[in-house]
Amino acid sequence: MMAKMGYKEGQGLGKQGEGIVNPIEVKLRPQGAGVGAVKEKTEQYKAEQRRKAEAKGEEYEDSSEEERKARKKRAERKKEERTAGTHAGRRKTKYRTVEDVRAAAPGLELPKAMLGSIVDATGGSTKLLTSTAGLMTPTLVPAESEADKIAKRERLELEAFIEAWHGLQERKIVVEEQQGHLQMDINQADDDIKKMREMLDAVEALNIANIDWGQAMEKLGKLQQDFRHDIDSYNLSEAAVATIAPLFKADLDDWDPLETPSYRLVEHLTHLKPILGLEKTTSALATSNPDVEPEQRRYRKQKTTTPYESLIYGVWLPKMRSTVTRWDVHDATSLIIVVNAWRPLLPAFVYSNLLDQQIVPKLSDALSTWNPRKRRHHHKSSANDAPHVWLFPWLPLLPSYHLDPKASTGLLVDAKRKFRRVLDTCDISSILPGLGAWKQLFGTKDFDATMLRHILPRLSAHLSNTFDIDPADQDISPLEHVFLWLPFFPPAIFGRLLIAEFFPKLHVVLHQWLTSPEASFEEIGTWFTWWKSVIPELLLGLSNVQAEFDKAIVTINEALTLQEQGKDMAALPAPAAGPARPIVTSAAATAAATAPSRAQDPQKEDLTFKDFVEEWCTEHDLTLLPLREAHPATGAPLFRITASVSGKGGVVVFFRGEVLWAQKKKREDGFEPLGLDDGLLLRAEGK
Incomplete structure (x- = not known):
């Protein structure tokens, strides 16, 4: 049947004979063997590929044969590289004459005995070698005689002698370099000793009984100038603080900050900033300034204070605490002048302590009692008691967390809250003092x-x-x-x-x-x-x-x-x-x-914040009940705001100034400020 279709025996299948000649052979892979364990190509497949290549006029190359050739070439190339590297590593300089040796190693004196004992026995007669006649030149002879062996041994000994001489020269260079470094260290040590003695003499000169500011500034200024770069290494800050501490304490005893900001002390400390260590500590600029915040974070990582910081914290800060205690909060100018004068000289933690623990609490208390309808004195106008006069000047000096309008607490938030309360109770027959300043603030x-x-x-x-x-x-x-x-x-x-x-x-x-x-x-x-x-x-x-x-x-x-x-x-x-x-x-x-009822009834114009909360509770069908308990931290009485008739549930609160503090859902988490809004209403209803 295939013959009828044009097939000829011995040729491939297909019209042009391009098909296979022999039937396909199947080569089984042993059980459990993976790919590559045996050669997959059969002889029949190779023969067919070879026949096709010959028909196209090409040379057939088996892929396995190609791979073998490539591996062989790579192995030969690596062998050549190793051989070349070995010969290169072992290659030594070949010297042909004694003059070549002397030229390669200037200063090397060859022993005369070595030169005189080398006999040239390569010719027909024996003779001594000279500097110009083949001392280092090997001569090809049919057989190596005893004299040749002696010459070869002498040549090897001479080469070893030269190599040893080169090693000694290199070692000599290293020793000379080490000697130079040691001499530099010795010179530096001598300079340090000299400078240390000068510094000790200058420090001892500071120990003078009854020294005054003039002498102290003169001696410390010279010490600061002469040893400006060695202040930290010699701990000169301790000596400087020890020198000025008695003078500083004496001046503070007679100092009234509200009368004068003590510009003399500020001037003295400013001149001594480097030796006091002030140039490397935070200058206590406003914490809202992002440029100083990394420095403040660096400062917080310090475990101990510097001598100057200890002096300011232990002497200056107590003086300011007593001053703030008797300071009239409505006279902002006097204390602001003092704070601004000393601000560049204060460590960050001292400045924060002065503001957060001394000044801000007093400002908050004054803000909570601000009532424009009352007069502090019959002969004074309430315009001087308005916050825009005594509170607003402090705002540029406060840290950022007191100035965040989105925060739940802070002096700025309290001020805005109090302002809204005042608008609800103020006398509308006259303009509220400082209303324009409040507009700029809001x-x-x-x-x-x-x-x-x-x-x-x-x-x-x-x-x-x-x-x-x-x-x-x-x-x-x-x-x-x-x-x-x-x-x-x-x-x-x-x-x-x-x-x-x-x-x-x-x-x-x-x-x-x-x-x-x-x-x-x-x-x-x-x-x-x-x-x-x-x-x-x-x-x-x-x-x-x-x-x-x-x-x-x-x-x-x-x-x-x-x-x-x-x-x-x-x-x-x-x-x-x-x-x-x-x-x-x-x-x-x-x-x-919330406003008209108080505006129409003059008796309700002086309501307290608690009265205002009670009105709010009444409007929302809530009850404000006293608990006959006090807040453990502030001592403020506790109340319960609840929608229950039995007086149970709801939320526990207390009042602090113009802020309502409510107990968190988890009692151990303490209290948080809360506004009179839907959130408080839902909590009072137990939702």
């Missing part, structure tokens, strides 16, 4: 939002409850009180306030006057014109305010028309009843619920 956006929540509802209630329009006996003082706050609100807000509280009363009185029998249009016109002069021009330019005045003019014109027609004035349409609401944003309207 920022325009936050300040406007605060005023909308806390002051605008009170202004609205003030106009609603205390202001009336009476043409016979007009009192515009409530309106004037409200206009005092105009610079701190957007004009559009005040325009809506007038539309809500002022114009409804104006329209009602105007209608009553026009419909009364004794109405005089001339008097009404004068009265109307006068009211337009009372309103500030800034508000008169608002379209909605002008529309209300136009509405009043339309009412007057309608009354004139009725009079001309001889009709009864009772036909004049009455104005819409009640003021237009709301006048503020939804957020401000929500906050307004």
